[in-house]
Amino acid sequence: TTTECLASANDLLASHASLIEGVKLSQLSRRRQLQALPSPPHELIRLPLIPSRSPSRSPSPPSSPELVPQKPRQIRAELPPAKRARLARYKNYVPEEETIRNDYSQRYVDGGEWPQNWVIGAEPERRFEEYPKQQRLLTLKKASVNDHALPPSYLPYSSLSSLSSPHPVKFDLILIDPPFSSSFTWDHLQELPIPALAADPSFVFLWVGSGAGDGLERGRETLAKWGYRRCEDIVWVKTNNKSNKGPGTDPPTTSLLTRTKQHCLMGIRGTVRRSTDSWFVHCNVDTDVIIWEGDPTDPTLKPPEMYTLIENFCLGQRRLEVFGHARSSLRRGWVTVLSDGDEEKMDVRGDGAPKLWEREAWEARLKEVSVGGRYIVPMTSEIDALRPKSPVRGGSANNNMGVGGGVSLGMPMNANNNTPTSGSVPLGGAAMRLGARGIVSGNGGFGNRSQMNQMGGMMPMGMDGMGWNGMGMNPAMVGQQGMMGQHGMIGQQGMGMGMGQQGMGMNMNFEGIGMEGFMGGGWQDGMGMNGVNGMQQGMGMNDMNGMGGMMGMGGMGQQGM
Structure with missing residues (x-):
């Protein structure tokens, strides 16, 4: 009957589930026994080999065809x-x-030689031999990281939950190398308390495998579940200089092509801009491709250079590694959560040996090396000068800082999209700032100063910040005496401003703003101009030739600009 069939099926499924559970427990027990073995396992190596039968004699292969002798290459007399x-x-x-x-x-x-064996300069010590500045930068960053690194500490995997309770410990960097097996899957990985341990902003680095399966997709899915956005893919390219045993001896693979690389997805949480957040990240310092032979005694180990790459990129001092190894992962400046059973291999003897992580002691030491309340590695002026920087729009290397730190003059502007704030007039897209010596930085007045040289060849004599009351004046024109004797700017009446010029910040539909009669004026207290006989609105343009060909009509005279 149907009831008997269902009962039989349930009994069969129950017995199958019991069998699978027994196999998993057996695998876990044997894995722990293997992890407890010393490295290398001399006792196993000394065991005698099990004799095996000699392979049967294979039939003789067919004789290969005779090789045709190669013809000598023709000498090309036309070549040098x-x-x-x-x-x-x-x-x-x-x-x-x-x-x-x-x-x-x-x-x-x-x-059987892999092509990446022939990459020149893959070793970190030889990578920048022809780039002394880059080599100097990496040397300085390494010294800075070591000087401000905390002693290495570790936690057993069973104590991972202590980091997130009762108050979660926040980390700037989290490195994860999951030990995937039948007893640890992607679902188990997603259950880790990574969101509770992540600071804002922070980065996570997740090894996802060779890409032969669904590792890349599941890795991005895991990052999204933790609240991270995938922003980079760091690749480890393996070599076989030492492990090559001839053609056809590569490790087995599930795809048509031999997989010789491993992917590490990098995720970002929060907002980090490379152009403004140099206190936290230094971009383009290292490469995102690592070429390394691998460890023949432990194929699961990842390149040690990964730690240096992370430390050169992010200046955060709170670094966490999950599923680390007792003999290779413990490093100054890092808190390492060991793989399950790896704590039994720890050697805690000696003064410099890693210690079991203690929250109070770790936080106290972290505060001692903090900079201005931030847990970051300090940046020296030499490192800042040598590190690669992102290009800045507008051709200016510093649009929001005056010499010596200035005070904003004029109306506040939005420097990102050249959009003025409410009630202001666009002055080239940025608020003018006055430095300690009266030097104006930023784009005020007629926009970029270099553009003024294209407008009839006139030098930018005090044009920055020329405007109505409250628009921000340029008090750096000391000694110019108001352009004396240049009646109407001598033929440069009517400064032709186009829509894209952002000159004087008023879109007049190509109605130029004319100026006439700068007679005998002078600067008073660096802020005003006497003798401005008129500021007049022009009516035409002369083939966009900049300053010329436009006579002002009508008067908009204003004293004490």
């Missing part, structure tokens, strides 16, 4: 002597391209 010599010596030399074409794919087929 140097190119002829290279052509005779190197089989793959192409004279037209002046290069030697190496067929790395053929070398892999013939000898």
